[in-house]
Structures are given as structure tokens and as C-alpha cells.
Amino acid sequence: MEVHYKNSFAAIKIGNYLAENMDNAAIVCIGTDKCIVDSLGPLTGTLLMKNNFNLDVYGTLDKPVHAMNIRDYIKFLKKKDYDNIIVVDACLSNKKSQGVIEVREGPITPGKGIGKLLPEIGDISIIGIVESTDKNFHNLVQETRLSLIFNMAEIICQGLVSAYNMRLTESYDQASISCL
Numbered sequence: 001m002e003v004h005y006k007n008s009f010a011a012i013k014i015g016n017y018l019a020e021n022m023d024n025a026a027i028v029c030i031g032t033d034k035c036i037v038d039s040l041g042p043l044t045g046t047l048l049m050k051n052n053f054n055l056d057v058y059g060t061l062d063k064p065v066h067a068m069n070i071r072d073y074i075k076f077l078k079k080k081d082y083d084n085i086i087v088v089d090a091c092l093s094n095k096k097s098q099g100v101i102e103v104r105e106g107p108i109t110p111g112k113g114i115g116k117l118l119p120e121i122g123d124i125s126i127i128g129i130v131e132s133t134d135k136n137f138h139n140l141v142q143e144t145r146l147s148l149i150f151n152m153a154e155i156i157c158q159g160l161v162s163a164y165n166m167r168l169t170e171s172y173d174q175a176s177i178s179c180l
Contacts, residue, residue: 014159
């Protein structure tokens with residue numbers, strides 16, 4: 001599923017896609033606040049925490065999940081026995097795709113777009129296309145707008161909250177029906 005972050009229904013579409021995967025799930029938000037182009041994950045994690053999100057969230061502006069510690073997080077997450085690990089990360093693509101949020105089944109390979117060899121992580125991936133691969137690294141860092149990253153993080157956060165609330169309502173409705 002993919003949707004542009006400016007689409008009025010973006011958060012709802014993300015929520016609908018993810019709702020059935022929210023039971024015993026963890027959210028892992030990958031990236032760093034040291035580079036705006038890579039801050040989508042930690043911004044999303046921070047927004048989730050500020051919304052008192054009811055699932056475990058790893059990766060915030062204060063405590064990011066990044067290339068230097070991701071292997072430790074993968075080991076830790078395997079011990080936690082989550083049903084689903086939902087991963088949020090920034091991605092580079094062509095200019096026309098900038099602002100698109102992709103949600104798909106399967107893991108993500110962080111750092112792949114910039115040539116880093118990091119292990120796969122996750123069962124479900126939320127990828128925000130934040131910038132174009134057409135730019136050299138210096139321009140990428142200089143020209144990426146924080147407002148774009150922040151607005152995309154808000155939509156992803158709203159989508160995750162929506163998914164959780166849909167699942168909660170569905171579970172409540174099922175419990176009510178079984179009591180009849």
C-alpha cells in the first residue's frame with residue numbers, strides 16, 4: 001500500500017492496512033537526528049511516545065535506533081517474542097516519489113540506499129520516501145526540508161494510532177458479541 005502524505009486519507013489508509021497486525025506488536029523507528037534526511041524514524045517514535053502510544057516503541061530522538069546499535073536491538077527484540085515488528089525508516093527514491101509513504105509486508109534493510117550493509121529487521125515495513133537519489137550526499141543533507149520529514153512522521157504516527165485504535169475497537173466488539 002502506498003499513499004502520499006498530503007492525501008487527506010493517508011493516516012486512515014495506513015491504519016486500515018496495519019490494523020490486523022497490531023496485536024503484540026512493537027514499533028521500531030530507525031534513523032538518527034544527526035541528519036535531517038534520516039530523522040523520519042526517530043521523529044515518528046518521539047511523536048508516538050508523546051501520544052502515549054500503547055505498544056512498545058524503540059527509536060526516538062533521545063534514544064535512536066541506528067547503524068551503530070541496530071544489531072543489539074535485533075537481538076533484544078528476538079528475546080521479546082513479539083508477534084509483529086513494525087519498522088519505520090526513511091528511504092531515497094526518484095523525485096516524483098518524494099512524500100510517498102509505503103507500507104508493506106516484510107523486513108527492511110536499513111542503510112541499503114546509501115550502501116551500508118546492515119541486517120534486515122521487521123515483519124512489516126513503513127517507508128517514507130524523503131528525498132531523491134538524484135542528489136549527491138552534500139545536496140541531500142543541505143536541501144532536505146525538516147517540514148517534509150516532520151509532516152510525514154505525523155501522518156505515520158496518526159496511522160499507527162489509528163491502526164491500534166481500530167484493532168482495540170474490533171477486539172472490544174468481538175468480546176461484546178461473544179457475551180451475547
